[in-house]
Amino acid sequence: MNNVILLNSRPDGKPKLSDFKFSTEEKPEIGAGEMLLKTKFISVDPYLRGRMSESKSYIASFELGKPINSGGVAEVVASNVDGYKVGEFVSGGLDWKEFQLSNGKNLTKVNESLAPLSNYLGILGMTGLTAYFGLSEIGVPKKGETIVVSGAAGAVGNMVGQIGKILGCRVVGIAGTDEKVNALKTDFGFDEAINYNTEPNITKAIANFCPNGVDVYFDNVGGEISDGVHANINRLGRVIVCGAISSYNDTTPPQGPRVEQFLIKKSVLMQGFIVGNYADKFPDGIKQLSTWLKEGKLVSSETIVEGFNNIPQAFIDLFEGKNNGKMIVKI
């Protein structure tokens, strides 16, 4: 039998285990033009929360009673697909199933000898590309500028800070525990980091740690943390709006200070994006990230949880900030 995880109910506010259904089905057998994939790693990401709601977003909602689907790495264990051999590894969107069929569409082959398989979901996957393209295409940081990143200990935030340092910028991170703050500074090269849970005034803290103001703000969280950064933004600043995890579980539209006045006064740009906007440049991005990884300039940050049945809990833990870097489930 094949273990599968289905969407049981649409979360009301914060997702809970009962929103997921652990089920089984017949282990599938391959037909012509099909291969059988054995799931090795599953990526859980905050954006999946949006797909669990019914509201329209940039990608379709998950259906009730159907499997969740997210990024993953799998091994080919049987193949009738030209070009895919048993024992090879692939990454791409996978259903939350231990085994599944594929015709090879929208999958990329990955090589365990070049980097650990989990890296293809983080540093060399959507996470790395999101950080890289958000920063290079929207933030366009110049050497010596100050970059602030929220959700800095998260998968994307951690990469943003490291890339910012490679580009010669001052990097200040915002995270939620002293442990994370220390790791950002000692393990990942951030110039400064702020614990928003113990810091009484984010606006003042940003002003202290960014004596020349903020040129680029890479925002993964939204909400009051972002209000504090906005208050310190420089003329011609760029705000990369990548995520708003602070409000993903809100049941009413979040309210806050209107942004128009600071956008005008400082001639600031705010740009929302999804990484898919830059799909035609993915090969360039992966090449650059691989080079930095090989040169030792980028360090992978991953929290690996073990066990297929722990996928939902790992996802739920994202909203408690229990991860350091990329949250990945090893099957």
Next chain:
Amino acid sequence: MNNVILLNSRPDGKPKLSDFKFSTEEKPEIGAGEMLLKTKFISVDPYLRGRMSESKSYIASFELGKPINSGGVAEVVASNVDGYKVGEFVSGGLDWKEFQLSNGKNLTKVNESLAPLSNYLGILGMTGLTAYFGLSEIGVPKKGETIVVSGAAGAVGNMVGQIGKILGCRVVGIAGTDEKVNALKTDFGFDEAINYNTEPNITKAIANFCPNGVDVYFDNVGGEISDGVHANINRLGRVIVCGAISSYNDTTPPQGPRVEQFLIKKSVLMQGFIVGNYADKFPDGIKQLSTWLKEGKLVSSETIVEGFNNIPQAFIDLFEGKNNGKMIVKI
């Protein structure tokens, strides 16, 4: 004697006549390298409200007891400045005085035979350039796209709509009276216009009048009107944040729905600006606007109030929407 208007007190909320002081001084006499200007037209603009407060903005605050300064056109009535002759006209930043000295710095000569002098404060001045550069540099509208403009009957908004039509777009304006709405459609070529004072639901009205959604939103007002437009923005839409007149007189920071989620979901850009950012391109902008004016493709929209002492009331009336197009005081 020379009539002058000084800032008497910093407005608390909406500006009132008592915030201004009508005074007199000795009529100045020119020395070496100076010329005497006689003010002919003064431009009153919503952004001056910001300069009357003490809060930091992109330009210095006006000082209490000192003259207000805004765009104007003046005649040279005596000159010791090389290149400036009596009888010539200049435009630039002028104190609210009937007569003033200048060394010619930051002034531009204007030609009454090419366009009425007031046009150099509107269609061929900062107003026209603001509309032109906001639209062409940030909005970058493509033929067939839908542009929505708020404050559409105001100086900048009216020009935005006209330029949008020249560029082959569908243009929908938002204004505050039926008279303005009708004028936008019949006199200025807007495809549709919405009266926000009688329309019960701006979001639905925008949806009705923009069946293909909103590609470019040129925002002069902010507030709830903008919330309604944001709700209808298309993927990869551009929001040009030019003004937020709805909140200029607020005494506490305005609150509203946070924008991050729609920016991400639709990959939308919001960009604040001031026209001075494009100063190096002003000659190109003036050339293009003059060409369109000569070709009859652009129509000037001006509300001209007469009398030096009516400058403060004309300024106050901006916040009641009493102007159609550019509000100018003729001295």
